[in-house]
Amino acid sequence: xxxxxxxxxxxxxxxxxxxxxxxxxxxxxxxxxxxxxxxxxxxxxxxxxxxxxxxxxxxxxxxxxxxxxxxxxxxxxxxxxxxxxxxxxxxxxxxxxxxxxxxxxxxxxxxxxxxxxxxxxxxxxxxxxxxxxxxxxxxxxxxxxxxxxxxxxxxxxxxxxxxxxxxxxxxxxxxxxxxxxxxxxxxxxxxxxxxxxxxxxxxxxxxxxxxxxxxxxxxxxxxxxxxxxxxxxxxxxxxxxxxxxxxxxxxxxxxxxxxxxxxxxxxxxxxxxxxxxxxxxxxxxxxxxxxxxxxxxxxxxxxxxxxxxxxxxxxxxxxxxxxxxxxxxxxxxxxx
Amino acid sequence: xxxxxxxxxxxxxxxxxxxxxxxxxxxxxxxxxxxxxxxxxxxxxxxxxxxxxxxxxxxxxxxxxxxxxxxxxxxxxxxxxxxxxxxxxxxxxxxxxxxxxxxxxxxxxxxxxxxxxxxxxxxxxxxxxxxxxxxxxxxxxxxxxxxxxxxxxxxxxxxxxxxxxxxxxxxxxxxxxxxxxxxxxxxxxxxxxxxxxxxxxxxxxxxxxxxxxxxxxxxxxxxxxxxxxxxxxxxxxxxxxxxxxxxxxxxxxxxxxxxxxxxxxxxxxxxxxxxxxxxxxxxxxxxxxxxxxxxxxxxxxxxxxxxxxxxxxxxxxxxxxxxxxxxxxxxxxxxxxxxxxxxxxxxxxxxxxxxxxxxxxxxxxxxxxxxxxxxxxxxxxxxxxxxxxxxxxxxxxxxxxxxxxxxxxxxxxxxxxxxxxxxxxxxxxxxxxxxxxxxxxxxxxxxxxxxxxxxxxxxxxxxxxxxxxxxxxxxxxxxxxxxxxxxxxxxxxxxxxxxxxxxxxxxxxxxxxxxxxxxxxxxxxxxxxxxxxxxxxxxxxxxxxxxxxxxxxxxxxxxxxxxxxxxxxxxxxxx
Numbered sequence: 008x009x010x011x012x013x014x015x016x017x018x019x020x021x022x023x024x025x026x027x028x029x030x031x032x033x034x035x036x037x038x039x040x041x042x043x044x045x046x047x048x049x050x051x052x053x054x055x056x057x058x059x060x061x062x063x064x065x066x067x068x069x070x071x072x073x074x075x076x077x078x079x080x081x082x083x084x085x086x087x088x089x090x091x092x093x094x095x096x097x098x099x100x101x102x103x104x105x106x107x108x109x110x111x112x113x114x115x116x117x118x119x120x121x122x123x124x125x126x127x128x129x130x131x132x133x134x135x136x137x138x139x140x141x142x143x144x145x146x147x148x149x150x151x152x153x154x155x156x157x158x159x160x161x162x163x164x165x166x167x168x169x170x171x172x173x174x175x176x177x178x179x180x181x182x183x184x185x186x187x188x189x190x191x192x193x194x195x196x197x198x199x200x201x202x203x204x205x206x207x208x209x210x211x212x213x214x215x216x217x218x219x220x221x222x223x224x225x226x227x228x229x230x231x232x233x234x235x236x237x238x239x240x241x242x243x244x245x246x247x248x249x250x251x252x253x254x255x256x257x258x259x260x261x262x263x264x265x266x267x268x269x270x271x272x273x274x275x276x277x278x279x280x281x282x283x284x285x286x287x288x289x290x291x292x293x294x295x296x297x298x299x300x301x302x303x304x305x306x307x308x309x310x311x312x313x314x315x316x317x318x319x320x321x322x323x324x325x326x327x328x329x330x331x332x333x334x335x336x337x338x339x340x341x342x343x
Numbered sequence: 344x345x346x347x348x349x350x351x352x353x354x355x356x357x358x359x360x361x362x363x364x365x366x367x368x369x370x371x372x373x374x375x376x377x378x379x380x381x382x383x384x385x386x387x388x389x390x391x392x393x394x395x396x397x398x399x400x401x402x403x404x405x406x407x408x409x410x411x412x413x414x415x416x417x418x419x420x421x422x423x424x425x426x427x428x429x430x431x432x433x434x435x436x437x438x439x440x441x442x443x444x445x446x447x448x449x450x451x452x453x454x455x456x457x458x459x460x461x462x463x464x465x466x467x468x469x470x471x472x473x474x475x476x477x478x479x480x481x482x483x484x485x486x487x488x489x490x491x492x493x494x495x496x497x498x499x500x501x502x503x504x505x506x507x508x509x510x511x512x513x514x515x516x517x518x519x520x521x522x523x524x525x526x527x528x529x530x531x532x533x534x535x536x537x538x539x540x541x542x543x544x545x546x547x548x549x550x551x552x553x554x555x556x557x558x559x560x561x562x563x564x565x566x567x568x569x570x571x572x573x574x575x576x577x578x579x580x581x582x583x584x585x586x587x588x589x590x591x592x593x594x595x596x597x598x599x600x601x602x603x604x605x606x607x608x609x610x611x612x613x614x615x616x617x618x619x620x621x622x623x624x625x626x627x628x629x630x631x632x633x634x635x636x637x638x639x640x641x642x643x644x645x646x647x648x649x650x651x652x653x654x655x656x657x658x659x660x661x662x663x664x665x666x667x668x669x670x671x672x673x674x675x676x677x678x679x680x681x682x683x684x685x686x687x688x689x690x691x692x693x694x695x696x697x698x699x700x701x702x703x704x705x706x707x708x709x710x711x712x713x714x715x716x717x718x719x720x721x722x723x724x725x726x727x728x729x730x731x732x733x734x735x736x737x738x739x740x741x742x743x744x745x746x747x748x749x750x751x752x753x754x755x756x757x758x759x760x761x762x763x764x765x766x767x768x769x770x771x772x773x774x775x776x777x778x779x780x781x782x783x784x785x786x787x788x789x790x791x792x793x794x795x796x797x798x799x800x801x802x803x804x805x806x807x808x809x810x811x812x813x814x815x816x817x818x819x820x821x822x823x824x825x826x827x828x829x830x831x832x833x834x835x836x837x838x839x840x841x842x843x844x845x846x847x848x849x850x851x852x853x854x855x856x857x858x859x860x861x862x863x864x865x866x867x868x869x870x871x872x873x874x875x876x877x878x879x880x881x882x883x884x885x886x887x888x889x890x891x892x893x894x895x896x897x898x899x900x901x902x903x904x905x906x907x908x909x910x911x912x913x914x915x916x917x918x
Contacts, residue, residue, distance in 0.1 A: 152725050235503065248732065250659050252660065272800060276491045279417060
């Protein structure tokens with residue numbers, strides 16, 4: 008019975024814990040035991056090498072993470088996928104060991120099993136291997152972190168972001184442009200290609216809150232602070248968040264890769280209307296961004312934009328969007 | 344030494360005098376017996392667990408539909424604040440180091456009581472007052488505290504959170520903080536000074552070892568929390584400006600102080616439960632713990648590292664040294680991994696029987712495995728930037744804390760219940776409880792990882808309808824209610840055991856440690872006699888003199904393995 012059990016195939020690595028304790032009893036088998044003892048470990052190492060390669064060959068799953076709309080977000084995405092893959096592999100291995108032990112060693116008789124307790128080489132092995140894994144993860148983390156935290160010295164544009172209960176102020180100081188909105192207010196409702204935000208966003212709720220307008224392909228530097236309590240500046244598609252804190256100015260930058268509307272909201276509990284504290288990023292091609300900066304719509308409740316501003320933006324429009332439709336839409340949604 | 348002499352079991356006639364103690368209400372009010380106090384702690388904390396669990400169901404009900412108006416925003420904020428506070432400060436911690444440790448540790452070391460019985464009673468009454476103080480917030484005009492269980496300044500200052508609810512919360516934390524500190528002192532002293540003859544440090548059961556390390560962590564962490572709370576209170580009422588920018592203070596100081604408590608706190612909550620699992624798994628595998636000493640050193644390593652990782656909760660403040668805190672946080676995976684392999688090694692080639700406590704421990708292993716792995720991911724700052732304050736983090740820490748405090752915690756509950764009351768809990772009902780809870784657990788928390796990656800922030804009462812978040816939220820809610828129902832089964836089980844008691848006997852599980860040598864329930868001063876203590880399994884050694892632990896490298900050694908030792912005998916036959 009026992010010998011039958013021992014020859015049943017086991018998943019790679021599962022021999023590791025028990026095998027040494029029973030190895031070598033002076034029988035013919037003992038000659039090959041040392042070899043058999045090593046084999047599973049080699050097979051394990053092989054699997055660890057093979058699985059990522061195989062998975063690398065096919066489409067690496069995104070594990071529900073954003074692919075990222077900025078360069079640093081993509082770096083984060085790679086780190087996330089790599090770390091998750093490692094976690095999945097380790098999880099399956101360890102979980103498999105637990106499951107194997109649970110199924111294979113469930114009670115079959117009242118016999119008392121062998122009372123072994125220590126196997127120092129094995130214990131050292133499973134201390135060293137995690138240290139190596141952790142150091143590898145730390146290496147990748149360190150590199151990605153430096154790229155995420157790096158700040159371009161000569162950014163294309165700068166904006167001061169101030170969070171308050173419960174909204175956001177975006178102050179383009181050097182361009183004398185200022186946007187402020189509380190909760191769901193979206194004061195200037197700018198969207199892509201001269202359309203409104205609601206027209207260009209995938210879903211209406213993307214346009215909740217004020218829009219933080221950014222150029223595509225250029226570096227935008229953000230200085231973040233708070234007027235009152237701690238808030239969380241979080242843009243899902245940028246895979247990035249940073250606290251907005253009173254008395255502290257955090258500086259970071261984004262280089263958005265694709266034009267689009269990106270939903271964003273406060274993530275750090277900041278009081279009663281925390282769940283309503285939205286904003287969004289409007290990433291515009293540089294000419295549209297410049298046109299938007301030159302437009303002089305200043306306050307949330309300003310009158311419908313003068314025609315000159317509309318035509319200014321229109322000059323950047325592709326022909327598919329006739330000026331009339333744009334000019335008609337902007338004031339409507341802006342005031343509603 | 345003097346202590347030891349003072350606490351020796353009294354001569355029998357004096358012992359009889361001790362037995363003439365008050366009964367019923369007076370007994371519970373006046374007792375300094377560690378078992379009564381331990382039970383008081385456990386009953387109180389389990390009641391709090393049910394209340395806080397009910398709050399969780401309200402929270403999940405609110406999130407089932409987008410833009411829900413089931414609860415008002417204020418009520419919702421109060422509920423998640425109190426859910427977290429009750430679960431962490433008043434259930435998970437006190438249940439372990441106030442309840443189980445109080446009851447079990449003196450018995451595991453072979454002592455008649457805790458070192459300072461009256462201090463012990465004071466701890467409990469401070470804890471109860473703290474718990475009542477904190478929850479009384481609900482009956483104040485402004486409602487209970489609503490700034491989250493972390494109470495970040497400046498949100499928790501009087502300017503942004505006026506009202507008595509917040510003050511009661513702060514006072515409640517301070518009171519339970521003192522209670523924890525006193526219990527910590529008591530546990531350390533008991534373990535160092537009241538061990539029975541022969542009970543050396545390396546023969547302590549791992550539960551006791553973990554409680555020792557936990558108690559030391561309490562002494563490191565809780566005074567910081569209590570002083571942070573005192574300063575917060577001073578800011579609110581005495582015009583100090585420790586956390587306010589306007590007065591030259593620093594809000595981020597609060598975060599540092601809080602997390603300098605808060606991260607050790609995570610291990611204060613986890614280590615006792617690791618200890619429970621480490622006591623239960625060998626018993627139901629009928630084997631000694633694999634790698635006992637490694638386990639002890641791993642526990643110490645976790646505790647040591649846990650005091651140097653607090654700022655990984657503050658990666659997104661932009662005000663901490665990321666690589667340092669990242670590396671230390673990642674390193675915690677190493678001793679935790681050792682623990683996992685030791686648990687697996689203990690089960691390896693054992694004879695596993697899946698009574699309810701063991702099932703809960705297996706549930707704990709799987710829950711904590713995934714919670715631990717996502718913890719490693721979150722220790723990486725860029726990944727933390729992408730997921731901080733989202734439901735990804737919510738799912739992570741619930742997997743860790745639910746895995747430890749609930750799975751392992753109720754493993755301990757089922758495991759020691761026969762010892763405490765002398766009667767068994769029904770195994771079939773226990774298994775029904777486990778399976779419903781196990782399935783509910785995964786159904787609740789797996790969707791939350793995905794929601795977090797999709798960008799759903801934590802602590803939001805509403806979410807927009809058009810983001811496609813509803814389906815997963817519904818799934819999560821269904822899971823939460825499954826967990827809720829599973830705890831109704833536990834109540835039924837308790838009721839059954841009280842109406843139709845099944846006598847447990849002294850040692851129903853064929854367990855290893857000293858508490859199973861006493862009667863069930865134990866006598867007033869615990870032990871009439873003690874077995875010789877020659878290993879960390881005195882009760883096992885006493886009942887199985889032929890199945891002693893085999894030392895490493897002693898495979899065919901001088902100690903002839905008797906035939907009765909089944910596994911080993913089989914292997915010999917196979918060879």
